[in-house]
Amino acid sequence: MKVKKVVLHTEEAQASSESDSEYNSSDEELQEAYAKGLLKPGLNVVIEKQKREHKNSVNLMKNKLEKFKLELPWIERLDMVNAPAPLAPELALQMQEQEVRRSKQLQGNKKLPQYEPTEDPVLNDFRRETMFHRQAQGAVMDAIARLKKLGIPTTRPDDYFAEMAKSDTHMQKVRQNLMRQQIIAQRSEKVRQLRQQRKVGKQMQIEATLKKHAEKRKLLEEVKKYRKGVRKDLDFLDDKKKPQDKAVNQKVAAKRKMRDAKYGFGGKKRGSKKNTRASSADVSEYRRPSKPGKDSKNKGEKGGKPKQRLGKSRRTQMKAKNKRQ
Numbered sequence: 001m002k003v004k005k006v007v008l009h010t011e012e013a014q015a016s017s018e019s020d021s022e023y024n025s026s027d028e029e030l031q032e033a034y035a036k037g038l039l040k041p042g043l044n045v046v047i048e049k050q051k052r053e054h055k056n057s058v059n060l061m062k063n064k065l066e067k068f069k070l071e072l073p074w075i076e077r078l079d080m081v082n083a084p085a086p087l088a089p090e091l092a093l094q095m096q097e098q099e100v101r102r103s104k105q106l107q108g109n110k111k112l113p114q115y116e117p118t119e120d121p122v123l124n125d126f127r128r129e130t131m132f133h134r135q136a137q138g139a140v141m142d143a144i145a146r147l148k149k150l151g152i153p154t155t156r157p158d159d160y161f162a163e164m165a166k167s168d169t170h171m172q173k174v175r176q177n178l179m180r181q182q183i184i185a186q187r188s189e190k191v192r193q194l195r196q197q198r199k200v201g202k203q204m205q206i207e208a209t210l211k212k213h214a215e216k217r218k219l220l221e222e223v224k225k226y227r228k229g230v231r232k233d234l235d236f237l238d239d240k241k242k243p244q245d246k247a248v249n250q251k252v253a254a255k256r257k258m259r260d261a262k263y264g265f266g267g268k269k270r271g272s273k274k275n276t277r278a279s280s281a282d283v284s285e286y287r288r289p290s291k292p293g294k295d296s297k298n299k300g301e302k303g304g305k306p307k308q309r310l311g312k313s314r315r316t317q318m319k320a321k322n323k324r325q
Contacts, residue, residue: 075152082142084134091130099123 102123106114115121147154164171222236310318 074146075150078143080139080143082135082138084131085138085141087130087134095126095130098126 102120106112106120144154166174219236222231225231226234
């Protein structure tokens with residue numbers, strides 16, 4: 001058994017040595033390829049670059065063009081090949097002013113690269129945009145003349161009615177959605193205002209309570225001083241009212257006078273009709289009673305007998321009759 005184990009160990013050692021030699025040889029080959037420049041960092045496989053041949057087959061391109069080419073009338077294409085429109089005088093003046101402004105800017109700042117007016121990229125951009133504008137303007141002028149010659153209208157009539165891209169049902173849904181969002185926003189704003197009002201009201205209530213406690217504390221301190229003899233007067237018991245506005249006082253006084261003139265000036269009501277010493281001594285309003293029959297309304301009656309007073313129901317009827325008249 002021991003002999004067999006020794007044989008097995010020797011075979012495994014030979015196999016491991018052979019695999020190590022293979023790995024070492026492969027590493028040496030990779031290092032040589034990398035030294036020659038055949039390998040790049042990070043690549044283990046060298047791929048040969050294939051050269052693509054560019055062909056310019058004019059006949060095949062023309063055949064392909066004939067297959068999808070459509071001979072449509074000009075009104076369907078609306079393509080134009082024309083020269084740019086003439087440069088407007090105000091635009092030419094603007095370009096000159098910009099060139100002068102740009103040259104002054106370059107002269108005043110040596111840090112900027114110096115360019116000739118024809119090679120300045122800023123001016124070239126402006127000239128390029130101007131050329132685009134002139135090209136489009138020339139195309140529009142030639143195309144409108146050509147359309148008018150063909151009898152095709154170029155403007156919409158006054159009574160033109162175009163169908164909306166969205167249906168009325170869709171727009172109604174959009175309107176309802178906007179109204180819903182507006183209502184939600186108003187509701188949230190109202191809730192926010194109520195919350196703010198509650199917060200302010202609570203703060204005012206707290207301030208009023210603190211002020212009341214402070215006044216009470218101050219009053220108790222003044223009372224203690226009075227009891228101890230530190231203070232001799234009781235002026236702190238008087239309510240110190242703030243002086244009101246003079247105009248407000250005059251307005252209130254005028255209203256008070258009107259009410260006094262209409263309902264009385266107030267004061268004591270009980271016992272106001274009782275006799276006093278002054279009223280008993282006053283005989284200016286006393287009238288001596290006349291003799292019977294002298295001032296009678298019914299002079300023709302014997303003895304001057306006064307007319308009898310009507311009953312209550314009759315007097316009520318007479319009052320109602322006089323009111324209707």
